[in-house]
Amino acid sequence: MKYKFRTIEKKWQQFWRIKKTYEPNFKKTKKPFYNLMMFPYPSAEGLHVGNMYAFVGSDIYGRMKRMQGRDVFQPIGLDGFGIHSENYALKIGAHPMKQAKVSEKRFYKQLEIIGNGFAWEERLETYDPEYYKWTQWIFIQMFKNGLAYRKKAPVNWCPSCKTVLADEQVVSGKCERCSSVVEKRELEQWFFKITAYAEKLLENLNIIDWSERVKIAQRNWIGRSEGASIEFEVKDTEYKIEVFTTRPDTLFGATYMVLAPEHSLIQKLKYRIKNWAEISSYIQKSKLESEEERINESKDKTGVELKGLRAVNPATGESIPIWIADYVLAGYGTGAIMAVPAHDERDFEFARKYNLPVRIVISDGTVVSPLVRAYTGTGKLVNSGSLDGTDFESAKWQITRKVSGRREIQYRLRDWLISRQRYWGAPIPMIYCAACAQLGKGEQIDSVQGGMLGWYAVPEKDLPVKLPFVKEFRPKGKGSSPLASVKNFYEVKCPKCGAKARRETDVSDTFLDSAWYYIGYLNLKKPFNKTTIKKWSPVNMYIGGAEHSVLHLLYSRFLAMAFHDMKLVDYDEPFTKFRAHGLLIKEGAKMSKSKGNVVNPDEYIKKFGADALRVYLMFLAPFEQGGDFRDASILGIVRFLDRAWRYFVSCRDKGRTGGKKNTIELQKLMHKTIKKVTDDIENLHYNTAISALMVLLNEFEKQTVVSVDYMRYFLLLSAPLAPYMTEELWHSFGNKTSIHREKWPSYNSKLVEDNEFDLIIQINGRVRDTVLVSKGIVQEEAEKIAREQIMIKKWLGTNAIKRVIFVKDRLINFLI
């Protein structure tokens, strides 16, 4: 009578596939529900138990929605293009194109075994030309709408992956993929203008229903600062230095200026600089420094004064020195700052080192010279001429106006570097024609950004630009993709003039593939079909890892906004609701191969069955929190499922399921459980939903009579969690159709509400007794009953009661 999960699981996998149990009715549906889980990238031997954890959590939610009458679309695919998979192929010495087919089989098999209700017919892989045709089409739309451009800029270069990276893919100076220290290189690259949507990306965070921690990460990343832009004249020249500051109120304290070493003015005024040799060697040195070195050396700032140049402080009219220093970043603001050492820690440190003047201009009355550290607090203005005594906040805009500056908002966010010098990705569908460039022609020559002469998008009829099979696919490291050595790939005709032209050989970032896949699932032949999009998107519920907070989740939002403005979709947020699942760890540490603590889910499925693994994963901690995978604890779940199995099978065999009436206690418990499980699954509190089912089963076992209805309810409530076993039991009770298409039970609210409760009796706030009374009892009566209790009589003794606190339907507290 044992639960033979191996044969049972196989049986239902087939049944579900043949009966299309999890395929929605795309055209006719009235209640669509798009339940999406971040698709995996096959970059390892197979699915990690952490992936399983995430997928199961998403599946449970979708299964309940389906049973609640929604037509649930829960697709699956593989994010198999890009650096993740390519690096894996490199590691095991396989060709990524061939390895993809191997991974595909393996991953899909595992995803089926775990028992998720996927719509298999709509699956997709990002490396399928059918798919990346549209990735390329999207690139072209971005180009045509001025959102894709080329520019030469200092960019992140990973020496081990041998490609450039977006800022989002550099995690504290290291490559997100391989953890190598990232270098800076001056290269011409393709960018997507995500900064055009900075404000909207930030603002919409207030209206979308997303996990708070992801919103916070995005807010930090976008990094909005409000301030002013102010110009400083360079003495005896026609040049001006524009700075951005969040503290224009401290302008009177600006005693020097600092330019980033890359600042364009330095080259322009080269002839005026007296110590050019020194300056030029400083610039050289800072160019060579890696991000990490720059961060590490941040404690000791360096810089050189531009001798022969002076600037004018527009507030005081004073002549102040100009320095260059690499603590000023070229990529933020204007690449130049006004230094206010008295009120900025960095400027203070620099001023102290190079003996530059410090002038206090803000004080709360306690700020006195000489300062030990910068005073960054609030206060009133001092040493600021006619503005002395003004509050710093209102002084900000008074000063800005006075020196003809303007209010400005700066973002930390920078444009998305989209090109990669790698093989395994969607070729960027662009063509460069030198002939056209010479004639000043190009598809986007009006663009605000320069460098676009001679560039044309591949005509849409020529899509996809297929990635050729290349034997020598290894990254070269010379700033170009391996495709740059494939002559019959890059030699093309100019789509405009027909002259010999060159195809772009870089491929696009993997994150472009995954930024639109939720649309791809709906209809890969015609993804931007208006009717389907309108009916099925945005995604109702999206679940995934928080590690994508500023990668995939930010890029997807950006693209949806761009699609919206191109009138391709009518919403601007792709995921109405997003929840980040927690991280699964092992023995207190993140699972990793080097630590040797990676849990292989297949072993557990083989040993205990997929249902046991599913329920265990969901039971160990709240889904959004994540937790510790422990071998010992899974046995508790195995016992629970076995007990349920035995209970149902023996009831069936003994015919112990007549229509007899359940006790009132059981009725109450049943309906409370329905409510609890429903609410808990809705809130992703799977651990407490499972414990409620355990309590119910414990009670079933104690009862002499449990009606067949209640047994059905138990199975229905457990179905999302343990889809195989419940399906088997469902059928063994004579049902012919899938339990997963059955109606979710509803509860009777009268039975959920108790009409009696344990009145807590406290004396001086300490519980001394409880007594069962009926709900709605008034204070007078409660007091009377309470005072009759032996324990209470004893505690009250002869003391006078000073005060009585009565909380309706909860407690009574006597103060003596």
Add this chain to the structure above:
RNA sequence: GCCGCCGUGGUGAAAUUGGUAUACACGACAGACUUAAGAUCUGUUGUCCGCAAGGACGUGUCGGUUCGAGUCCGACCGGCGGCACCA
């Protein structure tokens, strides 16, 4: 440094949002069944005092608000995540 989250039994964790702290499990201990092991079932299981009834203490630490604090406020200690020379 800034922003945010979290600290509850031996362990994973619960706690109608200010109202009986430790549900549900794991582990441990004891017992039943068994030749035995395993499986299963039944108890006990926060700490201390007590034969018991019962009592005291107890949610990282210290303080506060409150009739009442795991929950709210302040300071500190410890852990995690995001940003980080962003002017």
